[in-house]
Amino acid sequence: MNVTDILTLQTILVGDSGVGKTSLLVQFDQGKFIPGSFSATVGIGFTVSHHWLYCSIWDTAGQERFRSVTHAYYRDAQALLLLYDITSKSSFDNTRAWLTEIHEYAQNDVVIMLLGNKSDMISSRMVRRDEGERLAREYGVPFMETSAKTGVNVDLVFKAVAKELKHRA
Ligand code: GDP
Numbered sequence: 001m002n003v004t005d006i007l008t009l010q011t012i013l014v015g016d017s018g019v020g021k022t023s024l025l026v027q028f029d030q031g032k033f034i035p036g037s038f039s040a041t042v043g044i045g046f047t048v049s050h051h052w053l054y055c056s057i058w059d060t061a062g063q064e065r066f067r068s069v070t071h072a073y074y075r076d077a078q079a080l081l082l083l084y085d086i087t088s089k090s091s092f093d094n095t096r097a098w099l100t101e102i103h104e105y106a107q108n109d110v111v112i113m114l115l116g117n118k119s120d121m122i123s124s125r126m127v128r129r130d131e132g133e134r135l136a137r138e139y140g141v142p143f144m145e146t147s148a149k150t151g152v153n154v155d156l157v158f159k160a161v162a163k164e165l166k167h168r169a
């Protein structure tokens with residue numbers, strides 16, 4: 001493998017507290033669900049289309065409380081995963097405020113993906129899948145429902161982001 005095949009990407013996870021940002025990251029990094037909140041920011045190496053990617057993923061633990069992740073965080077990010085919790089209508093509604101903030105501070109060409117997490121919690125669902133799809137269309141970004149618990153779509157999300165970024169690199 002050639003060194004020029006190595007790309008470094010910076011991705012940040014944003015969204016209301018409790019939507020599952022840390023859990024999603026832990027699931028991607030370690031392939032398991034560890035209940036309970038804790039902060040985690042990791043660098044993960046993986047291959048996409050024969051390219052080796054080193055992706056540093058920043059989990060915005062705590063700061064979401066203040067509705068403002070530091071501006072440097074946004075400025076340096078190539079990709080942003082905007083999460084809501086499918087069992088929380090307010091977390092879904094709040095994605096609009098998050099997106100406003102993203103557009104204000106992030107680079108214009110940042111890759112954004114809208115994610116409806118906790119897709120395993122079917123009986124407590126408050127946001128329908130088609131509502132998520134509709135909002136993503138309005139925002140002009142891709143959409144997926146994920147479960148940090150079961151791992152559904154978690155690899156796909158990070159690979160889709162990495163692939164998109166690789167095309168632009
Ligand atoms: P954060 O504040 O956005 O980082 O959210 P956390 O990752 O700390 O998760 C908040 C709570 O939701 C914790 O109790 C997690 O165990 C739980 N949780 C996170 N993701 C999922 C998921 O996909 N399914 C279920 N059932 N619970 C989840």
Ligand code: MG
Nearest residue numbers: 021022038061
């Ligand atoms: Mg967290």
